[in-house]
Amino acid sequence: MTDARTQVQTLAEFAVACRERPLPDDVADDVVHRILDTVGNCLAGRAESAGGNAPDAAVLRMVTGWGGTPEAGVIGSGERLPAPSAALANGTFAHLLDFDDTHLPSVLHPSANVVPAALAAAEAAGAGTRELLAATAAGIEVANRLGMASYLPDLGNSVFFEKGLHATSICGTLGAATAAGLLHGLDAPALASALGIAASMGAGLIEANRTGGSVKRIHCGWAAHSGVTAAALAAAGVTGPPTVLEGRFGFFNAYLDGAYDADALLYGLGDRWELLRTVYKPYPSNHFTHPGIDCALALRAAGLTAADVEHAELGVAAPVLRTIGEPRAHKVRPESGYHAKFSGPYTVARALLGGGGLGLHLDDFTDDKAADPRLRALAERIDVVADERATRLFPTAFAAVLRVTTHSGAALEHRVDSSRGGPGSPLSRADVLHKFRLNAARMLSAEHTGRLVDAFAGMAEPNGDFADVMKLVCTTPETSPRDHPTAVPS
Known part of the structure; x- marks a missing residue:
């Protein structure tokens, strides 16, 4: 029927x-x-x-x-x-x-x-x-x-x-x-x-x-x-x-x-x-940039420095090239910190230089950082191309490969098939809570943030009340957001 x-x-x-x-x-x-x-x-x-x-x-x-x-x-x-x-x-x-x-x-x-x-x-x-x-x-x-x-x-x-x-x-x-x-x-x-x-x-x-x-x-x-x-x-x-x-x-x-x-x-x-x-997103940027960030962070953790890089090639899924790789002039020289969030070259360069939070955080995407001559010079040495394997996996997962040639002639490579936070590598509840604390701390005191975390925990109870959450988040900021660090204990 x-x-x-x-x-x-x-x-x-x-x-x-x-x-x-x-x-x-x-x-x-x-x-x-x-x-x-x-x-x-x-x-x-x-x-x-x-x-x-x-x-x-x-x-x-x-x-x-x-x-x-x-x-x-x-x-x-x-x-x-x-x-x-x-x-x-x-x-x-x-x-x-x-x-x-x-x-x-x-x-x-x-x-x-x-x-x-x-x-x-x-x-x-x-x-x-x-x-x-x-x-x-x-x-x-x-x-x-x-x-x-x-x-x-x-x-x-x-x-x-x-x-x-x-x-x-x-x-x-x-x-x-x-x-x-x-x-x-x-x-x-x-x-x-x-x-x-x-x-x-x-x-x-x-x-x-x-x-x-x-x-x-x-x-x-x-x-x-x-x-x-x-x-x-x-x-x-x-x-x-x-x-x-x-x-x-x-x-x-x-x-x-x-x-x-x-x-x-x-x-x-x-x-x-x-x-x-x-x-969930671990980094505050377009999600298509995340596997490239993961690759760059992994190579950095293995000892690669930004000064070592002569040239790098970021391979991503073909459909995302138009978002994070094109037009190239806009991507290697983003006009603002916000537009840098949509740039494969910028985000890889920023990760190679080291970032905050869970790998990159909000202070890595300021207008000043986007205009940093050292970062732009590194971004100029990074090309974004289509990668067959990443294209095949897209969009069920965001994958990438980063290939780096160093000034000494060494060839380095790192590949991820599912970006951090994605289906193959989900963020833990502790990661999600850490991200929340980092974000809330930019506006609220540590004590206020702690009360808010407790209020959220209460929402999961059978008789939970979200009114406490709204009272705590709909309030006049207690301190200047710039007084807070970009990393706090989880």
Whole structure:
């Protein structure tokens, strides 16, 4: 018998079931850490703000000017804003530093969209921790499933990426609407409408990864804002098309020219969780740069110094060349610390010179570091090329090989088939917590950070309360972020 439900109706029924039944233990534990990681990224993003026309400062200035009923907190501030505005601000902070998690093989960043939307909607609705965790889990799963549907094994890539579309913000808008809709108490038909509304709001182009511009840094904020707004519109009675995904003029035809995997979207929904395949980032840079960083750190640990390098060749998956290797002039001489995050030559050079945190950290991506003549000279000696093995493994894992010729004539090589944090080398819970402490310490005192870690641990308890977390993260900074070191004990 043919299932008469449309795709969006199936996703909505799955999401409502997440709210009505306990989450699997591993999923519930994972979601707590997704929220922790995202909040840490937000705190670090606030601390790194350049002010003025920086995207986060511009967004905060704009939403504060909008005004409205105070419903939800702004992370790193005592400010309270309407839920959609708080989601916009916090989603921008979450993606600001390119430190947010990545789902493979869809290559999208779900938590930076879904968590800010869920936190804002939960505060506005007065929801409890159980509802927050269920909504976040369902939202991330919907975003990941939409991303998975766009990945075609024969293409070896996401169709979104091939077309220059940002799957993160497009799929993330529907994930954010899922989370916010559940927290609004929507039933399955209304939640399907929220997703149908959100599908008209998701957008994002990734040209900024190649040649500059700050707009990409607000993509997750806008997705979170749009998701919260879509859920509120559905609650107010606006409806969406039931065939919004598979229809002739629906999501998959409009964005992907009808080339998508329907089984990846729906098969095993609720039993096999794509959320659990979302990997954490150890380094605050585009995820495609991570295997090259790993290779450089390994050769450095084996005794190679930056001064030894006459020439180096970084071999990566062919589809990522356009992001981290081209145009070459932009990659060897990035215009800012942010654009250096998308450069294979820069990140390898920086790793060879030595970095902070788990290998490279935020102070390795300042504007001054990007303009450092010594670093640029080293980056000029690094070429980025396609590597057959890395291409074959992409995008189920991010692989690379680094070959170095030294001034003495020695030939060195190191290869990784799955970058640190990836499916072949996942970060431990201790690593994730260490990363959080490093990020939070840029804005908060050690004592405050410790209280926040304890509050997160309490969220995992059956009667946990996320209100303590929000009180601690939505506060005026106690000290200047520059007073804090880039490394603290884990």
